[in-house]
Amino acid sequence: KLRAATRADGLSTDEKLTPYEHVTGYNNFYEFGLGKDDPRARAQNLKTDPWSVEISGEVHKPGTYQLEDILKGVDLEERIYRLRCVEAWSMVIPWVGFPLAELLKRFEPKGNARYVAFTTLHDPEQMPGQRSRFGTIDWPYVEGLRMDEAMHPLTLLAVGVYGDALPPQNGAPLRLVVPWKYGFKSIKSIVRIHLTEQMPPTSWNRTAPQEYGFYANVNPAVDHPRWSQSTERRLPSSLFSPNIIDTQPFNGYGEQVAQLYSGMDLRKWY
Amino acid sequence: MVLSMTALHRSTAGRWLVWSCLFFGSLIPLGWITWEAVQQRLGADPAQVIVTFLGIWALRYLWITLSVTPARRLLGFGWLQRYRRMLGLYALFYASLHLLAVATFILGWRPDLLLRELTERPYIIVGFTAWLLLIPLGITSTRGWQRRLGKRWKTLHWLVYPISLLVLLHFAWLIRAGYLEVLIYALVLAFLLGYRLYLKWR
Numbered sequence: 014k015l016r017a018a019t020r021a022d023g024l025s026t027d028e029k030l031t032p033y034e035h036v037t038g039y040n041n042f043y044e045f046g047l048g049k050d051d052p053r054a055r056a057q058n059l060k061t062d063p064w065s066v067e068i069s070g071e072v073h074k075p076g077t078y079q080l081e082d083i084l085k086g087v088d089l090e091e092r093i094y095r096l097r098c099v100e101a102w103s104m105v106i107p108w109v110g111f112p113l114a115e116l117l118k119r120f121e122p123k124g125n126a127r128y129v130a131f132t133t134l135h136d137p138e139q140m141p142g143q144r145s146r147f148g149t150i151d152w153p154y155v156e157g158l159r160m161d162e163a164m165h166p167l168t169l170l171a172v173g174v175y176g177d178a179l180p181p182q183n184g185a186p187l188r189l190v191v192p193w194k195y196g197f198k199s200i201k202s203i204v205r206i207h208l209t210e211q212m213p214p215t216s217w218n219r220t221a222p223q224e225y226g227f228y229a230n231v232n233p234a235v236d237h238p239r240w241s242q243s244t245e246r247r248l249p250s251s252l253f254s255p256n257i258i259d260t261q262p263f264n265g266y267g268e269q270v271a272q273l274y275s276g277m278d279l280r281k282w283y
Numbered sequence: 284m285v286l287s288m289t290a291l292h293r294s295t296a297g298r299w300l301v302w303s304c305l306f307f308g309s310l311i312p313l314g315w316i317t318w319e320a321v322q323q324r325l326g327a328d329p330a331q332v333i334v335t336f337l338g339i340w341a342l343r344y345l346w347i348t349l350s351v352t353p354a355r356r357l358l359g360f361g362w363l364q365r366y367r368r369m370l371g372l373y374a375l376f377y378a379s380l381h382l383l384a385v386a387t388f389i390l391g392w393r394p395d396l397l398l399r400e401l402t403e404r405p406y407i408i409v410g411f412t413a414w415l416l417l418i419p420l421g422i423t424s425t426r427g428w429q430r431r432l433g434k435r436w437k438t439l440h441w442l443v444y445p446i447s448l449l450v451l452l453h454f455a456w457l458i459r460a461g462y463l464e465v466l467i468y469a470l471v472l473a474f475l476l477g478y479r480l481y482l483k484w485r
Contacts, residue, residue: 035327047461050326100459102328147463220460239406239456241399246389248327252320255330255391 015173018089018109024167025093026265031104033175035249040182041098042201043150044133044140051142052182059139059181059202066187070208071126074119080186084172087111091176092169092190097231097264099195103245108190109173114164122160122208129163130213131156131189132205149220156200157213157227158191161273167192167266170203193266195229226283230274231264235283292362305366309373312340313380330388337381342450342468344374349447349475356482368424371443375421378414406456413449416442444479447472 042052064080089109097103117129135153137143143152162168169190172179179185184201191198197217207213217225224238233243247256263270274282291297316336319325325332348371354360390396400407420440422428429436451472455465 031327039327043460049328102331104327145461145463147461147466149460149462236403240404241396244396246328246330250328250330250388252329252333252388255388257391257393257396 015109015176015178016089018091018173018176020091020093025091025107026095026105027093028095028105030093030107031248036104036106036174037180037183039248041100041196042142042182042184043148044142044152044154044202045182046142047148053180055141056181059185061181061186061202064186064204066203067205067207068120069205070130071123071210072117072208073121073123083116083187087115089172094167094169094190094192095264096190096192096196096199097245097260099197099225099229099237099242101237101240101242101245101260102250103247103258103260103264105247107175108169108171109176110169110171110190112166113168113170113189114166116170116206117163117208125210126208127160128209128211128213129158129160130205130207130209131158131200131203132207133200134202134204150216151219153204154200154216155213156189156198156215158198159212159273160208162191162270165270165273167269193230193263193270195225195231197225198229228274228279228282230270230279230283231260232262232279232283233260234262235280288360288362292365301362302366302369305369309344309369312336312377330384334381334384334389337377337384338454341374341377341381342454344370344377345443345447345450346468346471346475348374349443349472353475353478357478371424372421375414375417378417382411382414406453409449409456410453413446413453416446416449420446444476447476 038053039049040052041049042056045052045055062080065077066080066083067077069075089111091107091109093105093107095103096106113129133154134140135143137152142148158168169192171184171188171190172186174180174183179188181202184199184203187203188201189199189203198215212227215225215227217229218227231242236242243260244257245260247258250256261267288301291301316333320329320333323329348367351360351363351367351370354363385400386392386397390400401411402408420442423432423436423439432439451465451469454468455462458465
């Protein structure tokens with residue numbers, strides 16, 4: 014159980030929640046296998062305590078910090094966000110966490126920090142998917158944001174879901190949630206946060222650059238080369254009325270974030 | 284085993300027994316997925332699970348149908364030959380259900396989505412083409428059509444080879460990460476088709 018978190022109403026949607034069972038039983042977390050039910054089945058022994066996070070690069074206070082120290086004095090909030098997967102399904106999830114901006118400010122980014130790079134735990138002993146020889150992803154999983162995206166109030170570091178601590182399959186003990194981007198940007202089980210001047214490499218972009226860009230903003234107008242992004246199926250979908258809904262630009266968060274990309278050609282910077 | 288299967292086929296009862304085992308046994312995948320769906324055990328996205336499941340069984344039945352000749356020649360399973368049509372028809376059966384499941388559970392029969400998927404998505408066009416090509420093979424699989432078409436029957440049914448390659452391409456094109464499964468099916472198909480080339484050229 015987490016400390017009682019107050020709901021950030023202004024930043025939350027009031028859409029119907031995807032049930033806990035599905036939020037925690039239908040996951041893409043390839044470190045634990047390719048099936049949607051693999052993470053729940055195979056992640057339960059992930060050791061998340063103790064957990065430390067390395068903060069490095071262009072910050073005045075680099076170092077390796079214990080998670081409990083990172084969370085000291087942090088006010089947890091509940092945020093109900095839409096999550097749009099690049100595979101064209103979506104959920105509505107009540108996360109518990111705090112703005113990434115708060116954390117970054119504490120470590121005092123230098124003026125030349127333009128990007129934030131994140132790394133997931135690399136531990137093939139605990140993560141069977143990292144032992145597979147037939148995968149296409151180079152481990153560890155890495156992701157990144159531009160500094161202004163990272164500092165945006167919507168950008169969340171989550172430690173819980175549905176009022177409880179994150180289960181391992183959802184990226185325990187600390188994960189990113191960037192609701193206006195495809196789900197794969199929201200990196201799980203973070204062990205390193207690195208501030209840098211250069212645009213950092215990101216896992217899916219390295220795997221298939223023509224399919225996954227650095228920005229990966231939800232955009233119904235730009236299709237994935239192999240499937241359409243103009244609609245999504247809101248889960249759980251029932252068989253005879255598949256919950257097909259239109260996908261919104263920036264996953265419906267355009268009012269808050271569109272200005273971050275003004276002047277950019279979103280077809281080029283997909 | 285080989286001997287006993289051959290012996291079994293000498294009696295009407297024996298033939299009937301094997302036929303029923305294959306016929307009803309082939310309905311087990313459909314029965315299983317229906318049962319799981321009714322019990323709501325397919326998770327958050329039952330549509331995707333059902334579609335994938337039916338698709339993979341269509342592919343398996345096509346591969347099984349293609350194994351009849353090698354099984355006969357290499358393992359002496361001569362008795363299997365008489366069930367090849369049934370196995371092939373099951374491939375068409377599961378492929379049709381797969382397609383129906385996509386249209387119903389994933390696209391909800393929305394005309395705009397159907398049109399878009401069928402015209403814009405290469406992997407869907409490839410899969411759909413494979414299904415279209417399978418239909419005439421299914422229709423002409425009866426003995427009557429075999430007689431009527433004579434030599435042309437063989438030419439027509441040669442299509443099963445390009446169809447199998449289209450099916451493999453359709454499957455491989457869907458992969459996001461992890462190609463182990465598709466690699467296994469590709470290797471099996473390489474053997475099944477390679478064996479025929481070997482028969483032709485040796």
